[in-house]
Amino acid sequence: MDIRLHHCPQTRSMRTLWLLNEIGVPFEIVLHRFGKALRAPDFLEKSPAGRVPALEIDGDVMFETGAITEYLCERYPKAGLGRLPGKAERRDWLVWVHFAETISQHAATLTQQHVMLYEDAMRSPIVMKLEAARIGKCYEAIEQALGGHDWLLEGGFSAADISVGQAVYMARHFTKIEPYEELAAWYGRCAEREAFQESLPGEGKRLYDRDFYPAWPAEPGA
Structure with a gap:
């Protein structure tokens, strides 16, 4: 099994990264900077909307986190993270x-x-x-x-x-x-x-520079 995840820290691709870590299968991470790098022609071939995640698996490419989640859970049912068709939940x-x-x-x-x-x-x-x-x-x-x-x-x-x-x-x-x-x-x-x-971002790789952003402008007295 050859799995390669295209990932930007603190974006939706964190969802797939966390899932892969829970499943426990070997995979490679390809880090991208959020922004223009995702609009490069070679990346658009993997994810036509220029978004992460893109998941290369067995020579094919998937995008859209919901689809990736369903596929991986069905591909690795022993991890117990999915609820397969016919199951009560x-x-x-x-x-x-x-x-x-x-x-x-x-x-x-x-x-x-x-x-x-x-x-x-x-x-x-x-x-x-x-x-x-x-x-x-x-x-x-x-x-x-x-x-x-x-x-x-x-x-x-x-x-x-x-x-x-x-x-x-x-x-x-x-x-x-x-x-x-x-x-x-x-x-x-x-x-x-x-x-x-x-699945958390490494040092210096955060998209957000603070933990909380209040609505702007702040309410008087806030």
């Missing part, structure tokens, strides 16, 4: 694996607003506040789903927790998780996992 597993992208899209919009736009005149306070509130709605859904369980599915830790956990890792830069007791405890369990720790 399959439907809910699919919902949460793909709900991660809803969270990620809100976080991506805020990343653009706070990180990628360098001049205040280019930023939109309305967009910042709306998107941060939408992340809060996503947190509420996770909070309700956990309902006292350690993981999103009663059957135990799975790639659903990886997908949503990575999305929350990104989103917490813009909307705090602490007001959500169940969510915060669950995220803490995710963050304690060795495979999660191994």
